[in-house]
Amino acid sequence: MTFIDQWLRPDIKNISAYHVPKSKNLLKLDAMESPFGIPQDQKDEFLKYIDQSEINRYPDAELTQLKDTLRALMDIPEEFEVLLGNGSDELIQLLALACNKDDLIMSFEPSFVMYEMVSKYAHLNYCGVKLDSNFDINLSKTLQTINTKKPKLIFIAYPNNPTGNAFDYDSIIEIIRTTDALVVLDEAYYAYSDKSFLSEILNYSNLVVLRTISKIGFAGLRLGLLIGSKETIIQLNKLRLPYNINTLTQASANFLLQDRQQILKNAQLLIEERQRLFDELSMISQLKVFPSQANFLLVQSEEAQSLHSSLIKNGILVKGFAAKSDLTRFIRITISEPNENNTLIAAIKDFYG
Numbered sequence: 001m002t003f004i005d006q007w008l009r010p011d012i013k014n015i016s017a018y019h020v021p022k023s024k025n026l027l028k029l030d031a032m033e034s035p036f037g038i039p040q041d042q043k044d045e046f047l048k049y050i051d052q053s054e055i056n057r058y059p060d061a062e063l064t065q066l067k068d069t070l071r072a073l074m075d076i077p078e079e080f081e082v083l084l085g086n087g088s089d090e091l092i093q094l095l096a097l098a099c100n101k102d103d104l105i106m107s108f109e110p111s112f113v114m115y116e117m118v119s120k121y122a123h124l125n126y127c128g129v130k131l132d133s134n135f136d137i138n139l140s141k142t143l144q145t146i147n148t149k150k151p152k153l154i155f156i157a158y159p160n161n162p163t164g165n166a167f168d169y170d171s172i173i174e175i176i177r178t179t180d181a182l183v184v185l186d187e188a189y190y191a192y193s194d195k196s197f198l199s200e201i202l203n204y205s206n207l208v209v210l211r212t213i214s215k216i217g218f219a220g221l222r223l224g225l226l227i228g229s230k231e232t233i234i235q236l237n238k239l240r241l242p243y244n245i246n247t248l249t250q251a252s253a254n255f256l257l258q259d260r261q262q263i264l265k266n267a268q269l270l271i272e273e274r275q276r277l278f279d280e281l282s283m284i285s286q287l288k289v290f291p292s293q294a295n296f297l298l299v300q301s302e303e304a305q306s307l308h309s310s311l312i313k314n315g316i317l318v319k320g321f322a323a324k325s326d327l328t329r330f331i332r333i334t335i336s337e338p339n340e341n342n343t344l345i346a347a348i349k350d351f352y353g
Helices: 003-007 040-051 064-074 088-097 114-121 139-149 169-177 198-202 230-239 247-256 260-282 304-313 338-351
Strands: 027-029 080-085 104-109 125-130 153-157 182-186 207-212 224-229 296-300 316-320 330-334
Touching: 027 330, 027 338, 040 247, 064 080, 064 247, 064 260, 080 088, 080 230, 088 114, 088 153, 088 182, 088 207, 088 224, 088 230, 104 114, 104 139, 114 125, 125 139, 139 169, 153 169, 169 182, 198 207, 198 224, 224 230, 260 296, 260 338, 304 316, 304 330, 304 338, 316 338
Parallel strands: 027 316, 104 125, 104 153, 153 182, 182 207
Antiparallel strands: 080 224, 207 224, 296 330, 316 330
């Protein structure tokens, strides 16, 4: 037995690491990233702005300017407080750290895998409530689970990943109303959705909203935010590691997130392309395309595994699912700009002849 075998927590050895597939030289449509980078006419000004960063000093610990920038971009009311994380993943982990050992985290299945992974890291229990055949919340089953298992945290991805749909709004309100748990509405795809729970924070003390800038063009900056009442965020902030948002991320975000109109324009283009891609793929009889409120589409096919492999051979990477997964007959496609979407459509049509 090696040293690490003796030293490492046994349950960690049994966890599979989060897998990121190789994407070099592939059209990358697997990770819900935006296709839009820094506008060409802003690159020189951006580099000058970054050049002013004092990387020999620790970053701004209070993150005051960055919080103001995010408030302006996302219309976050002043009466709410904001907690920033190194991606939303860090904030999910921070919320888990606020729990007692053996507390229960609840979410839905299928949904974002990090909810379950973080529960294991933090010695917490996890319960995933199965969605119905339309990938919506079974409210009676959910309320029964809450009543019997008494979760400490409930994560609800809205819209949901990987299914793309936004759950029934009133069902979520009922969940918030009838539980003592902290309910975390993960609005990673807020920019592509019709509704938000942000304003409901005023009405429910057990509600917080989680967001990220990864899906609107800035995945490489690794910046997430948790929005809640001042009382809630003040307490959770005690768990945040000091200087967790580095100087270059702060400077980059403060520059790039100022262009609200361009960000909204890019999001609208992807919404339009989402509809076009939905219409095009729905005309292929072998595919079932699910409606989406996110920047991706979930597509069902009896030949999903073969289709996934064929697309890779044609230089296109989409999200596939393990053979033993409930989603083994599905692929998930990130919406991109028109030319890249056309390449994808042509490859899929070619696969089906």
